[in-house]
Amino acid sequence: MQLILLSGGSGKRLWPLSNNARSKQFLPLLEAPDGTMESMVQRVIRQVREAGLTSNITIATNASQHDIIVNQLGETVNIVTEPERRDTFPAIALATAYLTKKMNCPADEVVVVMPCDPYTETAYFRAISKMTEAVAGDKADLVLMGITPTYPSAKYGYVVPETGSAEVLQVKRFTEKPDVATAEKLLQENALWNGGVFGFKLGYMCRIIDQYLQTDTFEEFHARYSELPKISFDYEVAEKAQSVAVIPYTGKWKDLGTWNTLTEELSKNGIGNVILGDKNENTHVINELGIPVFCDGLKDVVVASSPDGILVCAKSASENIKTYVDKLSTRPMYEERRWGTYQVLDDTTFNDGYKALTKTITLNPGKNISYQIHHHRDEVWTFIDGEGLFVLDGEVCKVGRGDVVHIQKEHLHAVKALTKLTFIEVQSGDLLVEEDIERFPYDWGGR
Amino acid sequence: MQLILLSGGSGKRLWPLSNNARSKQFLPLLEAPDGTMESMVQRVIRQVREAGLTSNITIATNASQHDIIVNQLGETVNIVTEPERRDTFPAIALATAYLTKKMNCPADEVVVVMPCDPYTETAYFRAISKMTEAVAGDKADLVLMGITPTYPSAKYGYVVPETGSAEVLQVKRFTEKPDVATAEKLLQENALWNGGVFGFKLGYMCRIIDQYLQTDTFEEFHARYSELPKISFDYEVAEKAQSVAVIPYTGKWKDLGTWNTLTEELSKNGIGNVILGDKNENTHVINELGIPVFCDGLKDVVVASSPDGILVCAKSASENIKTYVDKLSTRPMYEERRWGTYQVLDDTTFNDGYKALTKTITLNPGKNISYQIHHHRDEVWTFIDGEGLFVLDGEVCKVGRGDVVHIQKEHLHAVKALTKLTFIEVQSGDLLVEEDIERFPYDWGGR
Numbered sequence: 034m035q036l037i038l039l040s041g042g043s044g045k046r047l048w049p050l051s052n053n054a055r056s057k058q059f060l061p062l063l064e065a066p067d068g069t070m071e072s073m074v075q076r077v078i079r080q081v082r083e084a085g086l087t088s089n090i091t092i093a094t095n096a097s098q099h100d101i102i103v104n105q106l107g108e109t110v111n112i113v114t115e116p117e118r119r120d121t122f123p124a125i126a127l128a129t130a131y132l133t134k135k136m137n138c139p140a141d142e143v144v145v146v147m148p149c150d151p152y153t154e155t156a157y158f159r160a161i162s163k164m165t166e167a168v169a170g171d172k173a174d175l176v177l178m179g180i181t182p183t184y185p186s187a188k189y190g191y192v193v194p195e196t197g198s199a200e201v202l203q204v205k206r207f208t209e210k211p212d213v214a215t216a217e218k219l220l221q222e223n224a225l226w227n228g229g230v231f232g233f234k235l236g237y238m239c240r241i242i243d244q245y246l247q248t249d250t251f252e253e254f255h256a257r258y259s260e261l262p263k264i265s266f267d268y269e270v271a272e273k274a275q276s277v278a279v280i281p282y283t284g285k286w287k288d289l290g291t292w293n294t295l296t297e298e299l300s301k302n303g304i305g306n307v308i309l310g311d312k313n314e315n316t317h318v319i320n321e322l323g324i325p326v327f328c329d330g331l332k333d334v335v336v337a338s339s340p341d342g343i344l345v346c347a348k349s350a351s352e353n354i355k356t357y358v359d360k361l362s363t364r365p366m367y368e369e370r371r372w373g374t375y376q377v378l379d380d381t382t383f384n385d386g387y388k389a390l391t392k393t394i395t396l397n398p399g400k401n402i403s404y405q406i407h408h409h410r411d412e413v414w415t416f417i418d419g420e421g422l423f424v425l426d427g428e429v430c431k432v433g434r435g436d437v438v439h440i441q442k443e444h445l446h447a448v449k450a451l452t453k454l455t456f457i458e459v460q461s462g463d464l465l466v467e468e469d470i471e472r473f474p475y476d477w478g479g480r
Numbered sequence: 481m482q483l484i485l486l487s488g489g490s491g492k493r494l495w496p497l498s499n500n501a502r503s504k505q506f507l508p509l510l511e512a513p514d515g516t517m518e519s520m521v522q523r524v525i526r527q528v529r530e531a532g533l534t535s536n537i538t539i540a541t542n543a544s545q546h547d548i549i550v551n552q553l554g555e556t557v558n559i560v561t562e563p564e565r566r567d568t569f570p571a572i573a574l575a576t577a578y579l580t581k582k583m584n585c586p587a588d589e590v591v592v593v594m595p596c597d598p599y600t601e602t603a604y605f606r607a608i609s610k611m612t613e614a615v616a617g618d619k620a621d622l623v624l625m626g627i628t629p630t631y632p633s634a635k636y637g638y639v640v641p642e643t644g645s646a647e648v649l650q651v652k653r654f655t656e657k658p659d660v661a662t663a664e665k666l667l668q669e670n671a672l673w674n675g676g677v678f679g680f681k682l683g684y685m686c687r688i689i690d691q692y693l694q695t696d697t698f699e700e701f702h703a704r705y706s707e708l709p710k711i712s713f714d715y716e717v718a719e720k721a722q723s724v725a726v727i728p729y730t731g732k733w734k735d736l737g738t739w740n741t742l743t744e745e746l747s748k749n750g751i752g753n754v755i756l757g758d759k760n761e762n763t764h765v766i767n768e769l770g771i772p773v774f775c776d777g778l779k780d781v782v783v784a785s786s787p788d789g790i791l792v793c794a795k796s797a798s799e800n801i802k803t804y805v806d807k808l809s810t811r812p813m814y815e816e817r818r819w820g821t822y823q824v825l826d827d828t829t830f831n832d833g834y835k836a837l838t839k840t841i842t843l844n845p846g847k848n849i850s851y852q853i854h855h856h857r858d859e860v861w862t863f864i865d866g867e868g869l870f871v872l873d874g875e876v877c878k879v880g881r882g883d884v885v886h887i888q889k890e891h892l893h894a895v896k897a898l899t900k901l902t903f904i905e906v907q908s909g910d911l912l913v914e915e916d917i918e919r920f921p922y923d924w925g926g927r
Contacts, residue, residue, distance in 0.1 A: 048774075308804055312797050323827065324787065325808045327495075327801065330794025331781070340771065343785060345792050347777025350759050354774065357755055361772045378825035379840055379904070380770065381864065387881065389864035391838065391904050393826055413862045413884050415906040417828065417836035434834065435908060437860050437886050457826070457838050459862040459904045461882060 034087045034165050035142055035235070037128045038110075038149040039121065040074065040094040040102065046291050046351075048358045049342035050319065054365045057290055058150035059101050062319065064300040073150040073289060075105055084158035086165075092149065093128040100371040111136075116258045122269040123261035125231075126242045127254065133239060134251040140236030143168045146266070147230040152287040152298060160282040164232040167201045173278035175271060176201070176232040179225025181283040185216035190227040190267065192279050193219065204277040207267070225281055231266065241270060292317075292335040292344075292351035315348075321367070340366030340376050364467075372400035373450075378457075390460040396421065401449035404475035410462030412440040419454035422480060423447075447475050481534045481612050482589055482682070484575045485557075485596040486568065487521065487541040487549065492805045493738050493798075496789035497768065501812045504737055505597035506548050509766065511747040520597040520736060522552055531605035533612075539596065540575040547818040558583075563705045569716040570708035572678075573689045574701065580686060581698040587683030590615045593713070594677040599734040599745060607729040611679040614648045620725035622718060623648070623679040626672025628730040632663035637674040637714065639726050640666065651724040654714070672728055678713065688717060739764075739782040739791075739798035762795075768814070787813030787823050811914075819847035820897075825904075837907040843868065848896035851922035857909030859887040866901035869927060870894075894922050 042056045051057045058073040065071040065079065081090065091111040092102055099114050113131045115124055125146050132138040143165050151157070160178055167176045179192045179202075190209050194202035207227070208219060245261055248254045262269070271277065289295040296317040303309050305320030310329025320326040321339040328336060335351055337344045342361055346354065366377040379391040396402065396419075404424065414423075416436045423432045424447045425440065432438065432448070440446045442462065448454070489503045498504045505520040512518040512526065528537065538558040539549055546561050560578045562571055572593050579585040590612050598604070607625055614623045626639045626649075637656050641649035654674070655666060692708055695701045709716070718724065736742040743764040750756050752767035757776025767773040768786040775783060782798055784791045789808055793801065813824040826838040843849065843866075851871065861870075863883045870879045871894045872887065879885065879895070887893045889909065895901070 049771075308807060310793075310797060310800070310804060312794070318792075320790075322790075324496075324813070325789040326792070327789065327804055327808055328792045329801070329804070330797030331792060334778070334781075334792070336790075336792050338790060342772040342774065343767075343769075343783075343790060345765075345773070345775045345778060345781070345783050346757075347759070350757060350777030353757070354776070357757060357774055357776070360755060361774055366771070378838060381840075381902075383865050387865065389862075389902075389904065391825060391840070393828075393838070411882055413860070415836075415860045415908070417906070417908050418830050418834065435858055437884070439884050455828075455836075457836065457904075457906045459864070461862070461864050 035089045035091065035132055035138060035144045036081060036087050037125065037132075037144060037146040038074070038077070038090065038092045039124060039146065039229075040092050040098055040149040041118070041124070045355050045358045047295065047337075048354060048361065049339045049344055050321065050337055052341055052365055054097055054368045055101060056098065057295075059098075059105060059369070062295065062299060062304060070304075072105055073152065074102070077147075077149055077151070078106060078110070080153075080155070080158055084155065084162065086158055086161060091128050091131060093124045101369040103371040104369045104373075116255060119258070119261065119263045121266040122264045123258065125238070125266050126246075126261055127258060129235065129238045129242060130248075130251055130254040133235060134248070134254065138235055140234065140239065142235045143232060144235055144238065145230065145232045150289070151228070152285065152289050153282075154284045156284045157282055157286070160280050161230065161232075163200060163280050164230070167278055167280060168232040168234060172201045173203065173274075173276040174233060174237050175274045175276070176278045176280060177204070177271065178228040178230035179279040179281045180228045180286050181281055182220055182224070182226050185213050185220055186226070187211065187213050187216055191216070191219045191224040192227050193222055193224045194279050196223070201278045201280055204279050207272050209267075225279060226286075227267065227271075228282065228286065231271065233270075238270070292337070292346065292354075293348045296335055296348065372402055373397045375458075387463060388461065388465045390465045392458045392460070394456055394458050396448065396450035396454040398450050398453050401477065402447055403472045404445055404447040405470050405472050406445050407440075407442055407462075407469050408471070409442060409464035409469045410460045411442055412446075413459045414438050414440070414448075414456045416454070416456045420451045421454040422449045422451065422477075424475065445473060449477060449480065482536045482538065482579055482583075482585060482591045483528060483534050484572060484579075484591060484593040485521075485524070485537060485539045486571060486593065486676075487539050487545055487596040488565070488571070492802045494742065494784075495801060495805045495808065496786045496791055497766065497784055499788055499812055501544055501815045502548060503545065504742075506545075506552060506816070509742065509746060509751060517751075519552055520599065521549070524594075524596055524598070525553060525557070527600075527602070527605055531602065531609065533605055533608060538575050538578060540571045548816040550818045551816045551820075563702060566705070566708060566710045568713040569711045570705065572685070572713050573693075573708055574705060576682065576685045576689060577695075577698055577701040580682060581695075581701065585682055587681065587686065589682045590679060591682055591685065592677065592679045597736070598675070599732065599736050600729075601731045603731045604729055604733070607727050608677065608679075610647060610727050611677070614725055614727060615679040615681060619648045620650065620721075620723040621680060621684050622721045622724045624651070624718065624724065624726050625675040625677035626726040626728045627675045627733050628728055629667055629671070629673050632660050632667055633673070634658060634660050634663055638663070638666045638671040639674050640669055640671045641726050643670070648725045648727055651726050654719050656714075672726060673733075674714065674718075675729065675733065678718065680717075685717070739784070739793065739801075740795045743782055743795065819849055820844045822905075833910060835907075835909065835912045837912045839905045839907070841903055841905050843895065843897035843901040845897050845900050848924065849894055850919045851892055851894040852917050852919050853892050854887075854889055854909075854916050855918070856889060856911040856916045857907045858889055859893075860906045861885045861887070861895075861903045863901070863903045866897060866899045868898050868901040869896045869924075871922065892920060896924060896927065 047057045061070045061072045113128045164176045193205045303318045306325045307318045308327045312330045314332040316331040316334045318336040373396040375394045420433045494504045508517045508519045611623045640652045750765045753772045754765045755774045759777045761779040763778040763781045765783040820843040822841045867880045
């Protein structure tokens with residue numbers, strides 16, 4: 034069985050902790066059973082493994098999330114990166130093409146597609162296991178998960194099953210986001226919420242894809258991705274399918290996508306360097322900055338701070354922040370990359386347009402920054418911890434604490450961490466953007 | 481007439497904006513008539529000048545406030561620095577000795593002593609003018625200002641005058657912080673609050689001081705400062721005086737020493753990079769960080785952020801923060817110095833005790849950092865704006881944008897700004913404290 038996780042979203046509603054480079058599913062705010070902190074996607078992967086579902090996991094995502102996935106999940110998952118953002122049908126098609134054309138999976142292999150961040154319980158993964166059996170046993174071409182509704186919501190799609198008490202129910206019809214009155218009637222018909230979890234055999238999906246795009250290799254499929262229609266999997270596959278079954282799941286099923294819902298699941302009222310006075314009520318404070326946050330006398334408030342900014346908001350008002358966040362967006366101030374992390378410490382533009390940007394950069398052991406040049410900026414690196422190899426215009430030297438290197442524009446440079454390596458970088462020039470980078474191959478020769 | 485302003489206090493109750501290096505009176509939060517922002521002490525000095533009181537102003541303060549006073553008030557005021565913190569009598573005695581022994585003021589010169597930060601109106605300075613006249617006219621040895629009380633407060637000292645309707649009333653007795661019931665009786669006697677403003681002739685004060693310390697020069701007086709008793713001016717002078725008069729002042733008289741009182745006088749709800757949603761009520765946000773602060777749905781809350789930390793507090797709870805601030809105190813993260821300002825961007829200690837501290841430093845034009853060595857740290861400076869002269873072990877060179885200097889421990893260095901000069905400093909070593917500095921003379925030779 035192959036599991037495809039869909040990872041997308043910009044997560045503006047969890048500003049300032051989430052941004053385009055760190056969607057909500059990557060925020061390390063949940064407490065794992067061992068007491069460490071984990072992100073939503075780390076929690077789902079842990080739950081998949083604990084349920085013994087499969088170790089064949091492929092994450093379909095976009096380029097901006099590639100590095101953070103590698104950083105959070107290691108290289109134990111496959112990552113398929115969309116060349117551009119389209120919709121769920123093309124994203125699932127790309128992952129399907131990867132499984133057939135790159136991994137050589139057979140046509141009768143069972144595939145389950147799920148979102149990467151639902152906050153659920155063990156029974157959810159048991160339901161996925163039953164979906165797998167139903168697909169393998171040919172109960173239907175497409176098997177999906179139906180969430181037992183807790184109220185007549187107008188914000189979910191509904192799946193109306195045939196009446197019956199079997200574990201696998203045939204689907205009579207779909208209803209997209211109804212009004213509340215319609216939702217109440219749907220509940221009387223035992224309708225279920227569409228959980229966005231789909232099971233099918235690989236060959237079934239391939240036949241649908243073949244109508245749009247047939248290629249010999251995955252690389253060609255990837256290159257011609259824009260030929261796939263911009264349509265959701267629900268519309269293109271689920272609603273057109275001749276034979277659809279649903280397996281119900283009853284239990285916790287939450288989208289921790291707003292501060293209001295996320296804080297309900299936090300194990301502590303203060304995360305990070307936080308001091309709480311004794312007059313707070315139902316207040317949650319998450320501080321990712323080094324400086325302390327002190328709160329007192331607050332009721333039903335969420336405080337969140339990161340290098341991107343500071344949010345102080347009544348929980349009841351926190352669902353509306355999206356409209357303000359566009360005004361607040363700046364360059365990313367913190368990013369997880371495949372090689373480690375960086376944080377912006379200072380970002381100054383002088384009157385004449387000259388800019389200076391100061392970062393602290395940490396490379397994980399064995400990782401390296403690619404051999405590169407910048408056309409618009411100089412960089413000064415002061416190494417403050419760890420050991421590494423630094424290359425400047427082909428000359429390699431060992432660097433460590435107290436060493437300073439001055440990299441002028443148009444000079445080739447790279448650095449590799451031998452141990453966890455930290456340095457302060459001061460960029461300066463007329464144009465300071467992440468895109469001012471030209472990469473070249475470099476052979477570390479086994480170092 | 482000579483005006484002595486007393487400037488002290490650590491201002492923990494306005495954390496995180498105030499700290500030991502920046503007491504409440506130096507926070508630039510008030511709006512001046514011309515629309516610019518000014519601090520409490522800048523406001524008082526402006527009011528003194530607008531009232532045409534005097535241009536002979538001496539500020540008595542402690543060493544930690546010396547540089548910020550120079551920075552905020554320029555060199556238009558005299559500054560007398562206590563060698564150690566004692567009490568108001570020795571502080572006023574030191575300023576008196578400065579006026580007699582250094583400025584050669586005559587014994588019949590009128591002196592008025594006042595706090596540096598009361599938030600008042602024009603009439604307050606008219607009352608000071610009347611005090612000056614009363615002292616000059618020998619109405620009493622000591623003339624003080626009585627504030628017309630607005631409620632029977634238990635936190636102020638009271639001055640009980642003889643009955644009468646004269647502008648200058650003789651004082652019958654003093655009562656230190658009474659209970660509320662006593663305060664109510666005092667109000668029936670037309671008692672006034674003691675405003676801490678005192679007028680006297682220089683010779684009068686000199687005779688009192690002579691009982692404790694007689695020196696030929698101000699320098700000797702300064703050196704023997706610890707011989708003066710640790711006692712307040714009220715106890716040592718006012719309560720012992722044979723002839724005391726009071727001049728009443730009726731009008732605004734506030735100590736903007738807590739977030740609750742300070743925010744009442746702010747002209748805007750958001751100061752700095754602040755975005756307010758439309759659901760806030762009576763909420764004030766002051767942001768001294770570069771990153772944005774977004775607030776919504778808050779009622780009666782103050783939010784303040786600075787490089788020292790972030791406060792989010794119900795206004796009603798803000799008077800109690802002092803008890804928590806001791807836990808929050810770190811090294812100063814922002815300081816105004818006589819040469820300019822610095823801000824700490826990052827402060828990291830590694831597992832083995834090695835430290836790195838990154839600052840942005842700005843020198844005002846013409847100012848210099850003293851010629852110095854450090855015994856415990858290396859420094860790397862990357863110049864990002866302006867032009868200056870840099871000295872390393874006696875060698876001078878011109879520096880500007882893009883230049884990098886690496887100053888290793890035990891090497892003499894200095895820098896002088898030709899234009900406003902900004903650089904990023906990365907300090908690293910085993911001990912990173914402001915005190916690790918040894919200063920040497922350096923002759924800039926008119927440069």
